[in-house]
Amino acid sequence: MIVNKDEFFREVTLRICSSLQISTAFGRTFEYLRKLFPVDHMFLDIADMSLGATRRIAFATTGTEIPEEISPLPQGLLEWVRELRAPFILNASDQNYQIQSFAPFIKLKGHSDIAVPLRIEEVLIGFLILRAKEGKFTPEHVELLATVAEPFTIALANVLAHEEVVIYRDRLIDDNHFLNREIFALMGDDIIGGNSGLRNVMEMVRQVAPLNNTVLLMGETGTGKEVIANAIHFASPRKDGPFIKVNCGAIPENLIDSELFGHEKGAFTGAAGEKRGRFERATGGTVFLDEIGELPLQAQVRLLRVLQNREIERVGGDRPISVDIRVIAATHRNLESMVSENQFREDLWFRLNVFPIIVPPLRQRKEDVPALIRYFVELKSRELGIAMPPAIAPGALERLTNYGWPGNVRELENLVERELIRHQSGQLRFDSLLISVKGEEAQPLAGENGDGPLNLDAAMSLHINKVLKMTRGKIHGPGGAAELLGINPNTLRGRMSKLGIMLGRKTR
Ligand SMILES: Nc1ncnc2c1ncn2[C@@H]1O[C@H](COP(=O)(O)OP(=O)(O)OP(=O)(O)O)[C@@H](O)[C@H]1O
Ligand SMILES: [Mg+2]
Structure with missing residues (x-):
């Protein structure tokens, strides 16, 4: 075996660092090592002391054998493994007591291994193992391989760090689902007016929730479209999946495609890595496209394709990715007139308009106003830390009921909050509303x-x-x-x- 050691080190390092996917990088390294070593299989194992086992995280092979992933070891062997430092050869027929007892656990029969312990600052984190037919390896092989322990250590450490990130990420996603459910549990009965002013709306929610069809929510600003979108998601079989909200008006036009559909690495300047879009992230759940009327025409074309085929294509990608999602869209704008002004695509409008739900403005369901006021007095008192919610002054509810509420429930919510801050004790008279009404009316004078x-x-x-x-x-x-x-x-x-x-x- 004649090889320049510097050249060897360089080649192995480049290959083991050539991909974020350890299996890919490991495979490339194996291809190279095969030319120099009589190797049949190569493994990268973590020495997981808390598990009392070695755990295989990458392998490459010339055959088809699938090696086991986890090999539990008895305590005595763990102690022995923990102390291994220099790379060495294990032969199946070796008479050494430890190797004799170790061999069955790693299925060494008929083979030889070169084991390279990988350590970070003295702590053993795992092994690189090359396996061949018994008797094939020589001390020169071991010596050469010892020079690349470091690059393999770094690669293994990266995998471990990545695993940790993934665990945290999954935990966050879990927490998020949990919190979503909690929020809904808090909110579930809190769709005020569900049995009065919003009875028809809630009836439609019940009809549509179990299905997969696209829903379009229409209504003035602040009427509760987002509340209804949530209600549909959490009453649907997708309730344990993600609920991904996209505010179509809030994303800059040049980024909207990549935000929604994701992009491949290098798809455009600044696209350093690949990125999953919101549709992909919503798989198994619901995408809520808020302010759909603000979606640029170009993105409308792409959205139509998603709705028709349940497939997306990442920016710079060349293959469609199927997505299992449900789409709920909302707008306070009149899409129909936007269609006639060529600001909104007619075909998309037809697609969306299959099941429209109109959330009526508050002035058309005045009967809900008192309940909403009481609800928000309770809720906001709790949020503000007011122990005893103040009473509502006699007559105030009637006056509030007759007000026009151009900002709908959101205006009502804000008004109650302001009123509570100003009158934390005593009575809530809602004089500020009167003043603003006076202000409005005063102009024409x-x-x-x-x-x-x-x-x-x-x-x-x-x-x-x-x-x-x-x-x-x-x-x-x-x-x-x-x-x-x-x-x-x-x-x-x-x-x-x-x-x-x-x-x-x-x-x-
Ligand atoms: N029926 C309801 N019961 C309790 N709270 C409600 C109800 N409707 C709306 N709200 C509350 O009113 C506020 C506005 O509601 P929401 O954000 O859903 O309105 P929207 O129709 O999406 O408004 P916009 O068009 O401005 O986005 C929210 O804080 C929401 O929790
Ligand atoms: Mg909204």
């Missing part, structure tokens, strides 16, 4: 017809009329116009008659 400022009486008359409209003509008592305006009901009546405002209760 500066001349509704554009003919200069109104005089004070006219402005007052206009304002009283507006408040009366809000209270549907109610003057007296909780939620009445007098309360809203902060004056005595009799004073209000007096002023109304002076201004010529009709008395009496109107029904809107």
